[in-house]
Amino acid sequence: MLFNSQQFMIFFIIVYLLFLLLKNHINTRNILLLISSYIFYGSWDWRFLFLIFLSTLVDYWIGIQLGKTDVSDLPKRKRLLAISVIFNLGMLGIFKYFNFFVASFSGLLAAFGFRSDIAILNIILPVGISFYTFQTLSYSIDVYRNQLKPSYNFITFATFVAFFPQLVAGPIERASNLLPQLSEKVRITPEKVHSALFLILWGYFKKVAIADHVAIYANTIFNDYEIYSGLSVFVGLLAFAIQIYCDFSAYSDIARGVARLMGFELMVNFRLPYFALSPSDFWNRWHISLSTWLRDYLYIPLGGNRQSVAKTYRNLILTMILGGLWHGAAWNFVLWGSFHGIVLALFRRFDKFDIHQLEQYSRLYLFFRWCMMLGIILYSWLLFRAESLDQIYQMTMQLFIPNVANITSLIEILIYASPLIVMQIAQAKSKDLLIFTKLNIHLQVLFSIVLLIWLIVYGQHGHSEFIYFQF
Amino acid sequence: MENPETYTEEVPLYPVLPVEKFKLIKPSKLLFSVLLVFSFMILINVLAIVYLANDPINRAQVVVKKKWELIHELDAPLNYLVVGDSSANQGFNPQIVDDTIGLRGLNLATNGNFGFVDDVWLLETYLALHPVPQTVIVIHTYDTPQREVPAIDLIGTYAIPLSDLLNYTYMADQLSFFDVIEIYKIRILPIYYRRSSLMNALTQSFGIFEKPYPLNEDGFMSVTPKGINTFNSEPDRKAPLHLQLLKAQFSQDNLNAVNRMIDLAETYDFDLYFVNGPSYMGLEADEKFQVFRQNLHKIYRRFDEQSPNVYYIPAVFLFPAEAMVSMDHLIADAADDYTRQVMTLIWDKD
Numbered sequence: 001m002l003f004n005s006q007q008f009m010i011f012f013i014i015v016y017l018l019f020l021l022l023k024n025h026i027n028t029r030n031i032l033l034l035i036s037s038y039i040f041y042g043s044w045d046w047r048f049l050f051l052i053f054l055s056t057l058v059d060y061w062i063g064i065q066l067g068k069t070d071v072s073d074l075p076k077r078k079r080l081l082a083i084s085v086i087f088n089l090g091m092l093g094i095f096k097y098f099n100f101f102v103a104s105f106s107g108l109l110a111a112f113g114f115r116s117d118i119a120i121l122n123i124i125l126p127v128g129i130s131f132y133t134f135q136t137l138s139y140s141i142d143v144y145r146n147q148l149k150p151s152y153n154f155i156t157f158a159t160f161v162a163f164f165p166q167l168v169a170g171p172i173e174r175a176s177n178l179l180p181q182l183s184e185k186v187r188i189t190p191e192k193v194h195s196a197l198f199l200i201l202w203g204y205f206k207k208v209a210i211a212d213h214v215a216i217y218a219n220t221i222f223n224d225y226e227i228y229s230g231l232s233v234f235v236g237l238l239a240f241a242i243q244i245y246c247d248f249s250a251y252s253d254i255a256r257g258v259a260r261l262m263g264f265e266l267m268v269n270f271r272l273p274y275f276a277l278s279p280s281d282f283w284n285r286w287h288i289s290l291s292t293w294l295r296d297y298l299y300i301p302l303g304g305n306r307q308s309v310a311k312t313y314r315n316l317i318l319t320m321i322l323g324g325l326w327h328g329a330a331w332n333f334v335l336w337g338s339f340h341g342i343v344l345a346l347f348r349r350f351d352k353f354d355i356h357q358l359e360q361y362s363r364l365y366l367f368f369r370w371c372m373m374l375g376i377i378l379y380s381w382l383l384f385r386a387e388s389l390d391q392i393y394q395m396t397m398q399l400f401i402p403n404v405a406n407i408t409s410l411i412e413i414l415i416y417a418s419p420l421i422v423m424q425i426a427q428a429k430s431k432d433l434l435i436f437t438k439l440n441i442h443l444q445v446l447f448s449i450v451l452l453i454w455l456i457v458y459g460q461h462g463h464s465e466f467i468y469f470q471f
Numbered sequence: 472m473e474n475p476e477t478y479t480e481e482v483p484l485y486p487v488l489p490v491e492k493f494k495l496i497k498p499s500k501l502l503f504s505v506l507l508v509f510s511f512m513i514l515i516n517v518l519a520i521v522y523l524a525n526d527p528i529n530r531a532q533v534v535v536k537k538k539w540e541l542i543h544e545l546d547a548p549l550n551y552l553v554v555g556d557s558s559a560n561q562g563f564n565p566q567i568v569d570d571t572i573g574l575r576g577l578n579l580a581t582n583g584n585f586g587f588v589d590d591v592w593l594l595e596t597y598l599a600l601h602p603v604p605q606t607v608i609v610i611h612t613y614d615t616p617q618r619e620v621p622a623i624d625l626i627g628t629y630a631i632p633l634s635d636l637l638n639y640t641y642m643a644d645q646l647s648f649f650d651v652i653e654i655y656k657i658r659i660l661p662i663y664y665r666r667s668s669l670m671n672a673l674t675q676s677f678g679i680f681e682k683p684y685p686l687n688e689d690g691f692m693s694v695t696p697k698g699i700n701t702f703n704s705e706p707d708r709k710a711p712l713h714l715q716l717l718k719a720q721f722s723q724d725n726l727n728a729v730n731r732m733i734d735l736a737e738t739y740d741f742d743l744y745f746v747n748g749p750s751y752m753g754l755e756a757d758e759k760f761q762v763f764r765q766n767l768h769k770i771y772r773r774f775d776e777q778s779p780n781v782y783y784i785p786a787v788f789l790f791p792a793e794a795m796v797s798m799d800h801l802i803a804d805a806a807d808d809y810t811r812q813v814m815t816l817i818w819d820k821d
Contacts, residue, residue, distance in 0.1 A: 190501050191493040271489050284484055356485045431489040438494055441504050448508045453515065457666040
């Protein structure tokens, strides 16, 4: 059930009306949310309901057992945590990475002249598995660390795991944020409803009117990469950069808007990432729920920056490689993660830029940095989107061939993205992601009508999936 | 910008990072603005319904609307009718028949996307209002028979009042409750379902989207070569792609429609002729296409054998590229020639 489908709109209207009737009865409300979430998830593939239920059961039990285990009994606590980690990562490993590792291992053996007959399994990737396994893992780890009390209400916990607005494509919620909200009465205020409606409208607009349009350009260039060079390759990168941002942030916006209509606050997942002035600034703005998850559960346990310089770089690169691998079982994602890790390490080593003290830098310098960062990010999307190492190599070489064909495509992409550019500049200048809601109410009505007409009449309504569903 | 009363629930990691700042708003103000937006969207939708009822924009639908008007405006009996697709719409000129052998007819051909289905609708409507013609000629191009004609899309977008279609079109009997819901959705939400047409209406007002050619009072659409790129842009290169997609078969929708027309021919006792539309001689010269054509002939012959009222004219009407605007559409002069050939085969066979 895609967000941009009539089925979801009907589904949500029904659920929301029932929710409003039950919102003050916490348990009944959560039962409604849980059933709705399972219906939502089951609409993708009912066979995987068992999987998410099993994951819920395992981590609920782990949480309770950790709650019963004394804090000083570290060996037992570690064993319990290990069960959660092995189970969740095991599920990911089987469904997402089995074929990748088998194929890679076979390739390695073949390189040494050995034959491998290990069969590749015909495994369907359950929608959202990367998201909810990380979500439940964060719960187990936080309870293990004594940073969170375990949940003793299975319905509430199951609702946290399966909460439909963010189930299939994030944000990856922390139990410390969402569980308490599910255990309390909600407060739906007018300003929250106001901002929620904006998030939903803006999310749909980004997906239908921008992402799905520029996707056509990106697909054209990337699918026939051999024949494009110079500006054409740049156009493809720009188109994909806009597509992936609009597509992914749209899902987050709609998810947050839908949750906020019900009185729940999900974490902000994007903070104008293409305005980043350094690599670490970028990761404080892009897919924040994943980057903070990797920071808290991978980078810091590895030692973070508390050990030697070399180990800090190692931790950075390793964390980003695994972050890349999270996106998909393919070497280009490993390369993408490595690229970002190396860039982070290099900037940490050589760059003295202080993001906390921007006033000491000239505008020209900041503009230069912004251009540089944009270039780095755009190139990284080549690694992300390419389907083979050969494609990465060829497109990289072709990028520098002087060729100014496809100027009209560039202009068309910028026209499609113009509302996004205007909105983002306004958000950046005001440092307010909800700047739209500060406009005169009549202007908000007018712009809302314009956006609605634009997205209905000019939007691509082919019900294309959101990109991050494949992760 | 108003002076807002805002608050934020976040503390940014560093000053340049944007956060969410909520602005206090009265519930009544919020409700009013939401209702205003929805009301405006409903108003735009209603205006779109009214506009499209008057001018369907879509060229095929404009033709449909005009043809139905011709049926209702007819004030004298006819000797014959022509139904079919766009190749007949701009291929058969009733004026030629009138001038040559004095028989009066109407060209009710519309568009191949409606298959043979709307041929039945037009025929039934005509028969309900006027005396039975002696002859009905059905002209379709070679790829119309295989086309699926989804009832929901057809009835949902057809430029005729829904009540008329649901009341006496045979397809209406086969519609489920949910099909009817879908049809009503298409009809009452043109801002979504007819958005291409509405976009074209906007560009039309800037002279970008061309209006359809006007129809004569006998239903013939005369396509003049002036301002038209006649069919000379590598037709032989396009032919292989064309051939890959061709299947010598009738879709179930079209088959049902043909059987319905045969029933009508027997009930009302008129002669029903199936005639091939005009086609490009380069295409017909292709061996693969000839095999396809032979297989299609077989199907049409079976209709001929079904009833003494039904006749199939197996002749193929070939034209050079300079007489055409596509593989199966003629310019006006060539249409006159095509009409003469058909006329000779139907009325001059003795």
